[in-house]
Amino acid sequence: MDDAPAQSLLAARRDEVERHLLRRMQAGDERAARELWGALAPPLIAFARCAGAGAGAEDAVQRVFVSLLKLPRRHADAIESVRAYAAGALRNDLANAARSDSRRAARETAAVRTAPRVAASTDDHAELPAAVASLHDDARDLLLLKHVAGLTFDQLAIALGEPRTTIASRHAAAVGALRALMEAAAAPTALQAAGRLS
Amino acid sequence: MNHENDVALARRLDAMGRDLAHAEPPAPPAAFIGAVARRRTARRLAFGAPALAAAGLVLFWAVRVQVAPAPAPTPGPIAVTPRAQTEPAHGAPTVANLGRDASNVDRFPTGGFGGSMDPAPSSYHPGPSPALGDILRETVPR
Numbered sequence: 001m002d003d004a005p006a007q008s009l010l011a012a013r014r015d016e017v018e019r020h021l022l023r024r025m026q027a028g029d030e031r032a033a034r035e036l037w038g039a040l041a042p043p044l045i046a047f048a049r050c051a052g053a054g055a056g057a058e059d060a061v062q063r064v065f066v067s068l069l070k071l072p073r074r075h076a077d078a079i080e081s082v083r084a085y086a087a088g089a090l091r092n093d094l095a096n097a098a099r100s101d102s103r104r105a106a107r108e109t110a111a112v113r114t115a116p117r118v119a120a121s122t123d124d125h126a127e128l129p130a131a132v133a134s135l136h137d138d139a140r141d142l143l144l145l146k147h148v149a150g151l152t153f154d155q156l157a158i159a160l161g162e163p164r165t166t167i168a169s170r171h172a173a174a175v176g177a178l179r180a181l182m183e184a185a186a187a188p189t190a191l192q193a194a195g196r197l198s
Numbered sequence: 199m200n201h202e203n204d205v206a207l208a209r210r211l212d213a214m215g216r217d218l219a220h221a222e223p224p225a226p227p228a229a230f231i232g233a234v235a236r237r238r239t240a241r242r243l244a245f246g247a248p249a250l251a252a253a254g255l256v257l258f259w260a261v262r263v264q265v266a267p268a269p270a271p272t273p274g275p276i277a278v279t280p281r282a283q284t285e286p287a288h289g290a291p292t293v294a295n296l297g298r299d300a301s302n303v304d305r306f307p308t309g310g311f312g313g314s315m316d317p318a319p320s321s322y323h324p325g326p327s328p329a330l331g332d333i334l335r336e337t338v339p340r
Contacts, residue, residue: 028238030231037226046218062227069233128214147211148218175204175211182207 011081011152014039018082026069026076037065040083044090047149050129051141053094060097064089084155087145091159131182139174146171 018039024032041061048057064086068076079085132143145151145159153171157164 025234026237028234028241030234030238033231033234034226037230041224041226043215043219045224046215050218058224058227062230065226065230066233069230069237128210129218132211143211144215147208148215150215150219172204175207176200178211179200179203179207 008152008154011155015081015083015155019079022068022076022079022082026071026073033065033069036082040086041065043149044086047087047144048090048094050132050144050148051091051094052098052133056097060090060093063093081155081158083149084151084158087149087151087155088159088161091141091145127182127185131178131185134181135174135177139170139177142167142170143174143178 018036021032021036021039025036041058044061044064045057048060053060067089068082068086071079132140135143142156142160145156146153151159153164153167156167156171160167162170
């Protein structure tokens with residue numbers, strides 16, 4: 001499940017473009033700001049919604065963008081991947097929001113878990129969001145950052161502050177846990193179907 | 199077997215992520231775009247103010263050079279007043295010796311006022327001057 005070299009090159013090129021857009025945005029270029037928002041906001045908002053931010057997902061992403069805008073120049077120049085930095089900042093923002101208002105966060109998380117937002121809800125992965133949401137927070141965030149926010153393992157290592165090999169191991173474990181969870185959820189259904197058939 | 203299932207599950211997660219991320223491309227919030235615009239304005243002010251000050255300084259210097267007074271014209275010949283008109287003739291009454299009587303000078307010792315026998319200051323040497331009567335006698339025609 002490792003990234004292909006072509007994907008790594010593509011991600012590196014994308015990082016370069018996004019760093020350039022960040023510099024222009026910090027200089028007050030509105031067009032660059034719109035372009036960066038268009039590139040980063042959709043996957044980040046999707047991640048925030050799946051991670052339990054609910055209706056506050058867009059606000060959280062906007063806070064991250066404003067923090068990017070106000071980032072000191074020397075810090076902005078040191079960013080390797082704007083996407084990874086923004087994802088890490090968003091995860092921290094969501095964690096802070098959950099800590100400051102745990103009851104509201106729990107309510108919204110429950111809402112997401114009971115009514116997962118699967119816009120193009122094909123039958124193939126209709127049950128996936130609910131299964132992902134039922135995972136442990138760290139495993140859930142890792143899977144969402146990888147598959148919803150679209151981070152590579154290198155970018156995940158930056159966003160989560162852990163070595164790439166550790167991230168890869170944790171990802172494999174999270175996918176295994178998700179598979180086990182879905183198999184366990186499917187087993188009673190299969191038994192019921194078998195009962196009806198017999 | 200589990201590995202193959204995990205790979206298939208990862209692909210399903212990728213597909214789910216694509217659906218979620220591209221479900222509704224949002225427009226950037228007005229507050230964020232406003233913050234970018236304010237930053238642009240602040241940046242222009244930050245860079246523009248010193249440049250404006252420098253330009254103003256140069257303009258002030260240029261205007262000051264333009265309105266500076268022209269150099270004074272070369273002085274022409276100075277009209278010379280005859281000496282006889284500015285200085286009194288020899289022996290005529292002047293402010294220095296008018297009203298001073300030579301007899302008084304002779305009466306008081308040179309040691310100074312108040313009867314002191316100290317020598318007079320070196321600068322106080324009125325010298326003999328003609329008595330006022332003599333002056334009047336010489337200047338006023340009879």
